[in-house]
Structures are given as C-alpha cells and as structure tokens.
Amino acid sequence: xxxxxxxxxxxxxxxxxxxxxxxxxxxxxxxxxxxxxxxxxxxxxxxxxxxxxxxxxxxxxxxxxxxxxxxxxxxxxxxxxxxxxxxxxxxxxxxxxxxxxxxxxxxxxxxxxxxxxxxxxxxxxxxxxxxxxxxxxxxxxxxxxxxxxxxxxxxxxxxxxxxxxxxxxxxxxxxxxxxxxxxxxxxxxxxxxxxxxxxxxxxxxxxxxxxxxxxxxxxxxxxxxxxxxxxxxxxxxxxxxxxxxxxxxxxxxxxxxxxxxxxxxxxxxxxxxxxxxxxxxxxxxxxxxxxxxxxxxxxxxxxxxxxxxxxxxxxxxxxxxxxxxxxxxxxxxxxxxxxxxxxxxxxxxxxxxxxxx
Amino acid sequence: xxxxxxxxxxxxxxxxxxxxxxxxxxxxxxxxxxxxxxxxxxxxxxxxxxxxxxxxxxxxxxxxxxxxxxxxxxxxxxxxxxxxxxxxxxxxxxxxxxxxxxxxxxxxxxxxxxxxxxxxxxxxxxxxxxxxxxxxxxxxxxxxxxxxxxxxxxxxxxxxxxxxxxxxxxxxxxxxxxxxxxxxxxxxxxxxxxxxxxxxxxxxxxxxxxxxxxxxxxxxxxxxxxxxxxxxxxxxxxxxxxxxxxxxxxxxxxxxxxxxxxxxxxxxxxxxxxxxxxxxxxxxxxxxxxxxxxxxxxxxxxxxxxxxxxxxxxxxxxxxxxxxxxxxxxxxxxxx
Numbered sequence: 001x002x003x004x005x006x007x008x009x010x011x012x013x014x015x016x017x018x019x020x021x022x023x024x025x026x027x028x029x030x031x032x033x034x035x036x037x038x039x040x041x042x043x044x045x046x047x048x049x050x051x052x053x054x055x056x057x058x059x060x061x062x063x064x065x066x067x068x069x070x071x072x073x074x075x076x077x078x079x080x081x082x083x084x085x086x087x088x089x090x091x092x093x094x095x096x097x098x099x100x101x102x103x104x105x106x107x108x109x110x111x112x113x114x115x116x117x118x119x120x121x122x123x124x125x126x127x128x129x130x131x132x133x134x135x136x137x138x139x140x141x142x143x144x145x146x147x148x149x150x151x152x153x154x155x156x157x158x159x160x161x162x163x164x165x166x167x168x169x170x171x172x173x174x175x176x177x178x179x180x181x182x183x184x185x186x187x188x189x190x191x192x193x194x195x196x197x198x199x200x201x202x203x204x205x206x207x208x209x210x211x212x213x214x215x216x217x218x219x220x221x222x223x224x225x226x227x228x229x230x231x232x233x234x235x236x237x238x239x240x241x242x243x244x245x246x247x248x249x250x251x252x253x254x255x256x257x258x259x260x261x262x263x264x265x266x267x268x269x270x271x272x273x274x275x276x277x278x279x280x281x282x283x284x285x286x287x288x289x290x291x292x293x294x295x296x297x298x299x300x301x302x303x304x305x306x307x308x309x310x311x312x313x314x315x316x317x318x319x320x321x322x323x324x325x326x327x328x329x330x331x332x333x334x335x336x337x338x339x340x341x342x343x344x345x346x347x348x349x350x351x352x353x354x355x356x357x
Numbered sequence: 358x359x360x361x362x363x364x365x366x367x368x369x370x371x372x373x374x375x376x377x378x379x380x381x382x383x384x385x386x387x388x389x390x391x392x393x394x395x396x397x398x399x400x401x402x403x404x405x406x407x408x409x410x411x412x413x414x415x416x417x418x419x420x421x422x423x424x425x426x427x428x429x430x431x432x433x434x435x436x437x438x439x440x441x442x443x444x445x446x447x448x449x450x451x452x453x454x455x456x457x458x459x460x461x462x463x464x465x466x467x468x469x470x471x472x473x474x475x476x477x478x479x480x481x482x483x484x485x486x487x488x489x490x491x492x493x494x495x496x497x498x499x500x501x502x503x504x505x506x507x508x509x510x511x512x513x514x515x516x517x518x519x520x521x522x523x524x525x526x527x528x529x530x531x532x533x534x535x536x537x538x539x540x541x542x543x544x545x546x547x548x549x550x551x552x553x554x555x556x557x558x559x560x561x562x563x564x565x566x567x568x569x570x571x572x573x574x575x576x577x578x579x580x581x582x583x584x585x586x587x588x589x590x591x592x593x594x595x596x597x598x599x600x601x602x603x604x605x606x607x608x609x610x611x612x613x614x615x616x617x618x619x620x621x622x623x624x625x626x627x628x629x630x631x632x633x634x635x636x637x638x639x640x641x642x643x644x645x646x647x648x649x650x651x652x653x654x655x656x657x658x659x660x661x662x663x664x665x666x667x668x669x670x671x672x673x674x675x676x677x678x679x680x681x682x683x684x685x686x687x688x689x690x691x692x693x
Contacts, residue, residue, distance in 0.1 A: 195375045198676075199669050202631030207665055210653055211386060284500065291502050292635055296650050312505060316639070319508055320516050330505040337500035345496075 021238025092339025117142030166225025171232020179240025280344030439655025455538035456644035476579025498573035623679030
C-alpha cells in the first residue's frame with residue numbers, strides 16, 4: 001500500500017496480519033516447489049524434535065518426496081501429524097470441546113444448587129472444604145466447585161466461538177468488499193479498519209460493552225467480536241489482493257466465469273488457510289478478553305450460569321484464605337487459551353514455510 | 358527528516374479527529390442518550406427539553422459535532438457524576454494519570470530489560486532446552502489473564518509473606534510532599550528517600566503483573582528477528598572478513614535485529630493501558646485504569662470519555678515517537 005495515510009500506526013500488527021495473508025497467495029504454487037517444502041519440513045522437525053534433530057531426517061525425506069504431488073493442505077497435515085506442539089494443542093482443544101458439549105452429563109452435581117449450603121458459616125467457614133463426592137469443595141453459596149468448573153467450559157466455549165464467528169462474519173464482509181471491489185470502497189473500509197486497530201483492543205471492547213444498558217452474555221460476545229473485525233478484514237483483503245493477479249484467477253476470468261463466482265469459488269476458498277489460523281489464535285485471545293471483561297463486571301450477571309472469568313472475579317474477595325477458588329478457574333482459562341494458541345501457532349507454521357517461530 | 362515528522366504529525370491529527378468523531382457517535386448512542394447520561398433517569402421532561410436545547414441536540418448532526426469538538430478542544434469534558442461527583446472530569450484524569458504513567462513506565466522497562474537479552478540468548482541457542490523453555494514461558498505468559506497473575510503476586514508476596522505492600526501507592530503512615538504527582542520522583546526531588554522507597558515498593562508487584570504480556574511479545578519478536586538477521590548475507594560477509602564475534606554480534610546482528618523490536622515496544626503501550634485497568638483494580642492503585650473500571654460501573658460518562666480519548670491519544674503519540682525513533686535508527690524508512 002503506497003499511499004496509506006495511517007500506515008504508521010500499528011505497522012507491526014498489520015504487517016503480521018499481512019504476512020499471514022500472503023501465505024494464501026502462494027497456496028497454489030507451494031506443493032510443487034520441493035525446495036520450499038523441504039525447508040519447511042526441516043523447520044518443523046526442529047520445532048517438534050525439542051532440540052534433538054538438526055536438519056531433515058529420513059522421515060522428512062519421505063515427506064518431501066511424497067509431497068511433490070500433494071495439495072498444500074495434505075502436506076501441511078503430513079507435517080502437523082508429527083508436530084508435538086500441534087498434537088498437544090489439538091488434544092487440549094478436543095478435551096475442552098468434548099467437556100463443554102457433554103458438561104451436564106459429566107458434572108457430578110447440579111452446578112446451580114447450593115448442596116453444601118448448610119456447611120456455609122458467614123464468619124467461621126464461608127467456603128466448604130473438599131469432602132467425599134465434592135473433590136474440590138464448594139463455593140461461597142455451597143455449590144459444587146468441580147461441577148461449576150465443568151459446566152463453566154460451556155459459557156467459555158460459547159463466548160469464544162461466537163465472538164470469533166462474529167468477528168469473522170464482520171471481517172469477511174468488510175474484507176471481501178474491500179478486496180473484491182477495490183477503489184473507494186477499499187480505501188474507505190481500510191481507513192476505518194486502521195483507526196480501529198489504533199485503539200487498544202480491550203479498551204475498545206470495554207467501550208462497546210458500555211453501550212449496552214445492561215451487561216449480558218450477548219453484549220459480551222458483541223464487544224469481543226467487534227474488536228476482532230478489523231483483524232479479519234485486513235487479513236482477507238490482503239489475501240484477496242494477493243490472488244487478484246494470480247494465474248488461477250486470470251484463467252477463470254479468461255474462461256468467462258462471472259466475477260461473483262470468481263470471488264466466492266476461486267478466491268475465498270484459497271484465503272481460508274490464514275483465516276483458520278487467525279481464528280484459532282483469536283479464540284484464545286477472546287477467551288482471555290472475555291474473562292477480563294467478566295472480571296470487570298461486564299459479563300453475564302446471571303451467576304447461575306457459571307463462567308470461568310466471573311468465578312475468578314468473585315474469588316478475589318476470598319483470596320487470602322481460599323486461593324483455590326481463584327486458582328482452579330484460572331488454570332482452566334490458561335490451559336484452554338494455551339491449547340488454542342499452540343494449535344494456531346503450529347498451524348501457521350505448517351501453512352507458512354517461511355515462519356520459524 | 359522534518360518533512361517525515363510533519364507528515365506523521367498530520368496523520369496523527371487525522372486519526373485523532375476520526376477518534377473524536379467515533380467518541381461523539383459513541384456518546385450519542387449510549388443507553389438513554391446524552392441527556393439521560395447527564396441528568397440521570399429521573400429528570401423531568403422540562404429539564405430534559407431545556408438541556409436538549411442547551412446542548413444543541415436539536416441542531417443538525419454536523420453542527421453538533423462541531424460544537425462538541427470545540428468543547429473538547431477547550432478541555433471541557435463535563436462534570437463527573439459517579440467517580441467524584443461534581444468534580445471536573447479532566448481534573449480527575451489529570452490527578453490520576455501520573456500514577457498510571459509511573460506504573461506503565463516501570464512495567465515497560467522491566468519487560469524490555471528482560472525480554473531483549475532473553476530473546477537474543479534464545480535465538481543464539483536455538484532448539485536447546487533454554488530456547489524451548491523460554492518459548493513455553495512466553496506462550497504461557499500470553500495465556501495467563503493479567504488480573505490472575507496480579508492476584509497470585511499479591512497473594513504470595515503481599516498476603517502470605519508480607520514482603521511487599523498489598524495495595525495503594527503509598528503507605529498510610531508516610532507523610533510525603535507532592536510536587537509532580539509521580540510519587541517516586543517526588544520523593545527523589547524532595548529528598549524524602551523513605552517516601553520514594555515506599556512508593557517504589559508499591560510499584561513492584563503491579564509492574565511485574567503488567568509487564569508479563571509485553572515481555573512475552575517482545576521476547577518472541579526479538580528471538581524471531583535475531584534468527585532472521587543471523588542468516589543475512591552481511592553477517593556471513595562479516596564472518597568471512599574475520600571480524601571478531603563481539604563485533605558481529607553487537608554491531609551486525611543485535612543492532613539490525615532490534616529494528617522491529619522498537620516498533621513492537623510502541624505497540625505494546627496500548628496493551629499496557631488495557632492491562633493497567635486490570636492490575637490497578639486488583640491492587641487498588643488509584644490510577645486512570647482503576648478509575649476507568651469504576652467509571653464504567655457507575656456509568657460516569659464524562660470521566661469515561663476523557664480517559665478513552667486520552668488513552669487513544671497517548672497510544673497514537675507514543676507510536677508517532679516510535680516511528681520517528683525508527684526513522685532515526687533506520688534511514689531506509691524515510692525514503693519509503
């Protein structure tokens with residue numbers, strides 16, 4: 001972008017997004033390019049081998065030879081399967097999703113009922129301890145902590161997934177408009193996106209949440225989704241622009257394919273790789289941001305639906321005597337966020353042969 | 358160089374204008390609208406009508422934005438309704454801003470002084486246990502919610518062991534003279550060393566909590582950037598010329614690798630402010646961040662407005678300074 005008046009602000013953030021976008025443009029050519037695939041395989045072997053292996057191993061050589069006729073996704077999968085980092089991340093994510101889906105079946109007790117309420121004494125024993133049937137004890141109103149943690153995974157997943165989908169939908173629309181139409185639409189959309197990127201994201205989320213008369217789960221999701229919109233918009237526009245001049249689009253145009261169908265069937269599918277990578281990373285940040293907003297009292301005020309961030313927030317009062325009330329929900333957030341991050345980072349590495357992070 | 362700075366300044370003005378317009382739209386779309394936000398829900402229709410007219414809300418929207426911008430330029434953000442009822446919102450901001458600034462400066466210093474050496478070492482010892490451990494630490498650093506880390510630090514160092522103060526900026530027994538509003542600086546200026554030391558002790562825990570995310574980000578960028586530069590042709594050339602390792606590492610690798618790091622440090626300032634909202638709340642630090650959280654709970658829109666605008670402007674200014682610094686370090690930027 002030669003004439004971008006806002007290009008100075010958030011340059012690095014943007015460049016990172018743009019780099020990711022650029023990987024989509026190469027998608028068609030990469031598998032044929034043996035040298036590149038070989039280099040990437042070396043990179044991921046070092047990454048996965050925890051310091052043991054330097055340079056390609058016999059297995060990698062097999063992957064390179066087999067990679068010649070493979071699509072990018074197939075060769076990426078080939079690399080991911082041996083990437084320990086990816087496997088750990090994917091494992092965490094899988095467990096978390098299963099937990100959230102079957103939470104009511106797994107949870108030993110009803111998370112909304114104060115089963116241990118008769119043990120709660122305001123002054124002497126505000127938090128019931130661990131006991132048979134209640135391995136983590138209860139919370140301040142006698143509800144089973146373990147069940148609340150398990151059911152809490154649902155809220156976290158709902159907020160994370162819907163915020164990401166919302167951001168994706170907004171970003172997809174804006175990015176496609178900008179990248180496909182070009183011209184003044186492009187400049188207008190990108191200026192707006194750049195200004196949004198120049199506001200610190202949590203601050204933006206707080207300001208948006210403040211617009212709602214009452215905080216609720218939906219306002220929380222909207223606030224976090226809006227913050228993600230500019231990231232996805234920029235990413236998509238970048239990869240659409242990269243493809244506009246590529247051979248497969250030229251071929252489609254020469255064959256007389258309608259522009260709409262070029263965009264939706266020839267360009268967008270090729271842009272999906274980086275979008276999936278970004279979405280995985282965004283899921284992690286939106287879970288952490290949701291926790292922060294809940295902590296500030298901008299989350300779902302209904303505490304019958306347990307949510308890790310809100311649990312963490314209320315635990316603050318009892319920190320001195322009952323730190324475990326805060327530690328468990330926090331550990332859940334950390335592990336899940338880490339899972340998504342690990343998965344996203346190794347996906348990015350697999351899809352981008354140049355990356356070495 | 359002057360032209361470069363001027364161009365960047367103009368761009369900054371553009372961003373601030375757009376921001377103020379967004380803020381204006383934001384204020385107008387608040388629940389109940391500006392009138393309710395100022396008067397509260399219980400105002401009579403007469404006072405509402407009077408205020409609507411007095412605020413010019415019956416005028417066309419661009420006229421309204423014009424007068425709004427004029428008020429902002431004259432520093433009139435309205436009167437606080439919740440945080441300190443009746444006090445000028447700008448005054449509240451100005452008295453509390455030094456606390457946040459002091460905290461953020463210490464945090465970014467901590468983050469930079471730990472992240473750059475560690476990132477450099479991790480890159481030099483790529484794929485060793487040291488490298489892998491530090492990558493893991495930096496990944497966890499991003500995944501840990503800032504306020505939880507603040508909890509932990511507070512619990513371990515302040516509540517369990519009583520090594521450092523639990524909350525606030527100054528112990529209640531300390532009688533310090535105020536000059537600038539920066540407590541540590543005040544203590545140094547007035548040579549009240551006890552007060553300065555006490556204020557510094559209050560800063561340590563929140564600063565560490567605040568520093569984690571910038572640390573993790575700067576660490577990873579430094580590492581990636583050093584790895585990139587190490588494979589550059591000019592490094593190989595330097596090696597083949599027979600330059601000493603010290604010169605190669607210091608002058609060729611480190612200097613070039615730090616270029617992207619400078620930018621990322623500027624970008625972290627925005628994240629710092631968001632982090633300050635959380636850490637200050639945990640430590641009752643009394644800075645702008647905590648005030649923002651309170652203002653939100655109490656729906657004090659005048660105060661919210663000042664803080665949001667100021668945070669965005671600070672962010673933009675810091676990034677402008679970073680850009681200028683960048684142009685000084687790397688002459689290639691200016692010609693772009």
